[in-house]
Amino acid sequence: EYSAKFEALCVFSPHYNTVEAEEDKCVKFESGLRPDIKQLIGFSEIRDFPTLMTKARICDEDGKAKSSYYKAMNDRKGKGQDRGKPYDNTGKGNGNGNGRRKQGNGQCYKCGARGHMSY
Numbered sequence: 001e002y003s004a005k006f007e008a009l010c011v012f013s014p015h016y017n018t019v020e021a022e023e024d025k026c027v028k029f030e031s032g033l034r035p036d037i038k039q040l041i042g043f044s045e046i047r048d049f050p051t052l053m054t055k056a057r058i059c060d061e062d063g064k065a066k067s068s069y070y071k072a073m074n075d076r077k078g079k080g081q082d083r084g085k086p087y088d089n090t091g092k093g094n095g096n097g098n099g100r101r102k103q104g105n106g107q108c109y110k111c112g113a114r115g116h117m118s119y
Contacts (some may be wrong), residue, residue: 002032002033002056003029003053003056003057006029006032010025016028022047022048022049023047025049026046026047026048026049026052029049029052029053029056030042030052033056034060036059036063037056037059037060037063040059041055041056041059
């Protein structure tokens with residue numbers, strides 16, 4: 001969207017439509033990019049406008065794909081969060097019907113030591 005709008009507005013600026021102004025056009029385009037995209041491609045100092053637009057589009061698509069991936073991973077992790085903890089006395093998911101879980105041999109389920117229970 002930004003690329004299309006930028007090119008549409010460049011029509012009204014004769015300066016940006018010259019071969020000599022290609023570098024200026026690239027710098028101006030970069031300055032309007034989102035910070036995450038600007039950070040990824042800014043160090044490359046691309047001064048060919050079509051290449052710069054393509055790289056910016058690729059960075060945007062990659063960022064969206066990465067965001068979707070991590071969102072899906074977080075959603076998948078969140079589904080198992082409602083299981084009871086090993087020493088939970090609420091009776092959630094323990095299957096023995098009396099609201100208590102077996103505590104095994106009195107060892108902490110995290111570190112294996114006796115004398116305390118990890119929550």
